[in-house]
Amino acid sequence: MNSAFTPALAAITQEISYGSLPPDVKTVARQALMDWVGVALAGSNEDFVHSMARVLSAQGGAAKCTTIGHALRLPSVSAALMNGLCSHALDYDDVHFAIPGHASAPVLAAALAVAEDIGSSGRELLEAFVAGVEVSCRLGIAMAPTHYTMGFHATATIGSFGAAAATAKLLKFNLEQIQSTFGVVATRAAGLKAVFGTSCKPLQAGNAASAGVLSALLVQQGFDSTKDVLDHRLGFPATHGGGNNLQYGLEAPRSVSDFSLSPEFSKEADAAFHLQLTLFKYHATCYETHSAIECALKARSRIGGRVDAIHSVSVEVNAHCDDICNIQDPNNAFEAKFSLRAAVAFALLGIATGDPTQISEANLNAEVAKNLMARVTVILCHDVPVPVARMRVELIDGTSIVEENDSSVPMTDLVAQQYKLDRKFFALVSPVIGTDRAKELHRQIGNIDNSKNITDMMTSLSLQDRKET
Structure with missing residues (x-):
């Protein structure tokens, strides 16, 4: 050596x-x-x-x-x-x-x-x-x-x-x-x-x-x-x-x-x-959820916040996220920070993920959040770069919304x-x-x-x- x-x-x-x-x-x-x-x-x-x-x-x-x-x-x-x-x-x-x-x-x-x-x-x-x-x-x-x-x-x-x-x-x-x-x-x-x-x-x-x-x-x-x-x-x-x-x-x-x-x-x-x-972080969750959050925020804007119009959400992330931020059913606020499903649901619901107090058990256990999390699927991929998330939101009317985000670029x-x-x-x-x-x-x-x-x-x-x- x-x-x-x-x-x-x-x-x-x-x-x-x-x-x-x-x-x-x-x-x-x-x-x-x-x-x-x-x-x-x-x-x-x-x-x-x-x-x-x-x-x-x-x-x-x-x-x-x-x-x-x-x-x-x-x-x-x-x-x-x-x-x-x-x-x-x-x-x-x-x-x-x-x-x-x-x-x-x-x-x-x-x-x-x-x-x-x-x-x-x-x-x-x-x-x-x-x-x-x-x-x-x-x-x-x-x-x-x-x-x-x-x-x-x-x-x-x-x-x-x-x-x-x-x-x-x-x-x-x-x-x-x-x-x-x-x-x-x-x-x-x-x-x-x-x-x-x-x-x-x-x-x-x-x-x-x-x-x-x-x-x-x-x-x-x-x-x-x-x-x-x-x-x-x-x-x-x-x-x-x-x-x-x-x-x-x-x-x-x-x-x-x-x-x-x-x-x-x-x-x-x-x-x-x-x-x-x-x-720097502007969401009070694991950084590996941030690209997915940004995708969800873009999708929320495109549907005018109408989460009732969502049929399903799929999020493609690098497979390494499975060891970091893929807690499927978080039981408390701390676990929610390391759950892609929770992070995406919060962002789609308009919950302020930049406010640590909003990453709470009350928001996590709300019926609307649970129902939305049930429609979120995390897909682990080896060909998606680590800081990238790719999201597809399928609406009830058959419309598809596709978003992608890379969280690795510092502000200049x-x-x-x-x-x-x-x-x-x-x-x-x-x-x-x-x-x-x-x-x-x-x-x-x-x-x-x-x-x-x-x-x-x-x-x-x-x-x-x-x-x-």
Whole structure:
């Protein structure tokens, strides 16, 4: 196996600097931070988040770092765990096909905890974030497609390395220390797709953030590990289904829109950093349902919302969706996020899938939704690209409506993207902290580049009146 990959990723981590980042990369970094904050605050009141808060509160430790949406303060390792859980609680955080998974959730949860702990500046936070995402994406490409198709949850496994890289960057590690950090975190990187549709999916994002922080802090204190864990014949790629494509992770950013294929079928992207290929979510469901939702919305518009006119709906998707988002008969709101049938029915009914509160058991169990879901058939295909959905709606009068959508293309108009993300941010954050505080938080994030430390922003993310019982 090539022996250059581990030191190459360490060098990339070390070399990224705020001053050398193109303006568009800084813009997307701020947008991703804002989106992460919004979904984390909105997810901070979920029942399983309170369960975690009670456990971590009982465990105790130095009260140094903010927990999103709570009064609880924790050590950086525990805060990263808690905040990573919050950021993925609604499954509404951004995604990246290179990983494939959620790029920002574990990296920002780790970076924010450490940056607050050691007093890093906003610029140091952003460069650590960019470095963490870059490492995650390059390792994800190097391990495609086997790692994910074997059943690993790449957000958790690959994301652990991104969280470790971001932490190492903030701690200003040298190359040897970064390589050792990768060696430590490789022994802690874990996560399975088998738990999708349960609270363990967001738990895995929190675990990745926590593992990254702990691994770097151990190295800082002299902990040792192998320095070639990504190249060793028994290292992470070799044992986790991704030892044959390491060279692709060392090339220019790639647009890996179909991770069911080897990266050799992907295309070089017009991007300096992988962060620019981030895909933001505007539906609070698994991203692999989004193309089907978009098809359903188009079809709904064409029939004027008359769902009673629908005889049947068929949705063709890539066969890999069967392991991710094909829960046929979801029993609760969380399972509904991973059900193509539920997502399509909600969209056809005009239920606002961009509002997490509308992905609810009440809407799921409504008779009209159940009747419509019964008419939706998911067809698993090997010739449909992963991000594509093809839908045929057969009407009672014999008319057929055919739609297709590809959810893998990032927006290039960053001003338009900012507008969409602003609307999402205020819709998520204002109900949690109020409109005035939401506006101030929005301003702080937009001005993060000029912050000497991130303390004020982190203080804005806590809720002192939310107690754990």
